[in-house]
Amino acid sequence: MxxxxxxxxxxxxxxxxxxxxxxxxxxxxxxxxxxxxxxxxxxxxxxxxxxxxxxxxxxxxxxxxxxxxxxxxxxxxxxxxxxxxxxxxxxxxxxxxxxxxxxxxxxxxxxxxxxxxEFPGTDPAVRARIETEAERDGLEALRERLHAVDPVSAGRLGDVRRMVRALEVHELTGRPFSSYMPxxxxxxxxxxxxxxxxxxxxxxxxxxxxxxxxxxxxxxxxxxxxxxxxxxxxxxxxxxxxxxxxxxxxxxxxxxxxxxxxxxxxxxxxxxxxxxxxxxxxxxxxxxxxxxxxxxxxxxxxxxxxxxxxxxxxxxxxxxx
CATH class of the missing domain: 3.40.50.300 (P-loop containing nucleotide triphosphate hydrolases)
Structure with a gap:
């Protein structure tokens, strides 16, 4: 048992x-x-x-x-x-x-x-770089970037923090963040x-x-x-x-x-x-x-x-x- x-x-x-x-x-x-x-x-x-x-x-x-x-x-x-x-x-x-x-x-x-x-890992350096890019380029540019690699997350997520996390996960794992949803x-x-x-x-x-x-x-x-x-x-x-x-x-x-x-x-x-x-x-x-x-x-x-x-x-x- x-x-x-x-x-x-x-x-x-x-x-x-x-x-x-x-x-x-x-x-x-x-x-x-x-x-x-x-x-x-x-x-x-x-x-x-x-x-x-x-x-x-x-x-x-x-x-x-x-x-x-x-x-x-x-x-x-x-x-x-x-x-x-x-x-x-x-x-x-x-x-x-x-x-x-x-x-x-x-x-x-x-x-x-x-x-x-399952939770993918994190890399503070990668996340910090993406956050800097998000501040520079703006929300819509961030969403377009996410849509190119993970359209499911791009359509569902509405705040910068979570979109940054989704891009970080994709960069670290090669998998879309949405694939980790339970x-x-x-x-x-x-x-x-x-x-x-x-x-x-x-x-x-x-x-x-x-x-x-x-x-x-x-x-x-x-x-x-x-x-x-x-x-x-x-x-x-x-x-x-x-x-x-x-x-x-x-x-x-x-x-x-x-x-x-x-x-x-x-x-x-x-x-x-x-x-x-x-x-x-x-x-x-x-x-x-x-x-x-x-x-x-x-x-x-x-x-x-x-x-x-x-x-x-x-x-x-x-x-x-």
Missing amino acids: ADSEALPPVIAVVGPTGSGKSDLAVDLALALGGEVVNADALQFYRGMDIGTAKITDPERRGVPHHLLDILHVREEASVSAFQTLARETVADIHARGRRAVLVGGSGLYVRAVLDVL ERQYAAPAVQIGLDLDRAALHARLAARVHRMADAGLLEEVRQLAGEGLREGRTASRALGYGQFLRVVDGESTLEQAVEETIVATRQFARRQLTWFRADPRVHWLDALAPDLAEQALGVVRAADDAQRRAAGRAAGTLDA
């Missing part, structure tokens, strides 16, 4: 920001003897607490949480590095007889843990639970959350992080709310404008998250506002556990035959 056949499925709680993923992950961990593994790229950063809605110690209810506060704001998040670290963390949790509950709305990071997904094939047993709610309810929750962040001191948090190099961070500086509130720190905007701009940006981001996760037919969608949400989610997990046990039994029978 392969090692993966003896393991319980990794539980992943996914969905848009503001849907209650962190709370459900804790509920599942408490019910199943589990530990939570963060897959929200922006919650990797120390000090980015209010603006990322990072779960607090009281909200964790004694459940161990992993891969929070592991980067400085100047450091760039890497999906490939996260894949290695997260898979090692999940393996350690399972080796101790606990259940791993992955939670986050960063779709590619979730798939990096769950799916068969198929929907789990690397090990997994079950995904998606949280959904209607657009009006989600928009209201997101607006209320941004106002709570502002009241809780998001401006002060951004001011503190600005002194630690937030502006120079490739990943951290693009976080929702932080760019908007940085302009308040710099005297270029008002607090009220920053709040409204963050609400709009957060709604747009939630829409993109839903588009990403809804494209995956393996996600079991549940109503985020259901009063028995935790019980429903436990039912999904138990069904997946039963299916995994049956599969393991069939595999053992085949090997014994």
Whole structure:
């Protein structure tokens, strides 16, 4: 029997920001003897607490949480590095007889843990040269250059950073960046639970959350992080709310404008998250506002556990035959 056949499925709680993923992950961990593994790229950063809605110690209810506060704001998040670290963390949790509950709305990071997904290497010198050429020639010239070697990526990617990465990969490997995109094939047993709610309810929750962040001191948090190099961070500086509130720190905007701009940006981001996760037919969608949400989610997990046990039994029978 392969090692993966003896393991319980990794539980992943996914969905848009503001849907209650962190709370459900804790509920599942408490019910199943589990530990939570963060897959929200922006919650990797120390000090980015209010603006990322990072779960607090009281909200964790004694459940161990992993891969929070592991980067400085100047450091760039890497999906490939996260894949290695997260898979090692999940393996350690399972080796101790606990259940791993992955939670986050960063779709590619979730798939990096769950799916068969290969990451090509990187070369800082090559990337720096392409970035310099991109600054000199402009976005459309960059897109035309990418289209010549990888029309799929050229048609799908919309920002300079990712197009630079695609060109870097092609130069280093001779393969189009799009050829590395994953198929929907789990690397090990997994079950995904998606949280959904209607657009009006989600928009209201997101607006209320941004106002709570502002009241809780998001401006002060951004001011503190600005002194630690937030502006120079490739990943951290693009976080929702932080760019908007940085302009308040710099005297270029008002607090009220920053709040409204963050609400709009957060709604747009939630829409993109839903588009990403809804494209995956393996996600079991549940109503985020259901009063028995935790019980429903436990039912999904138990069904997946039963299916995994049956599969393991069939595999053992085949090997014994």
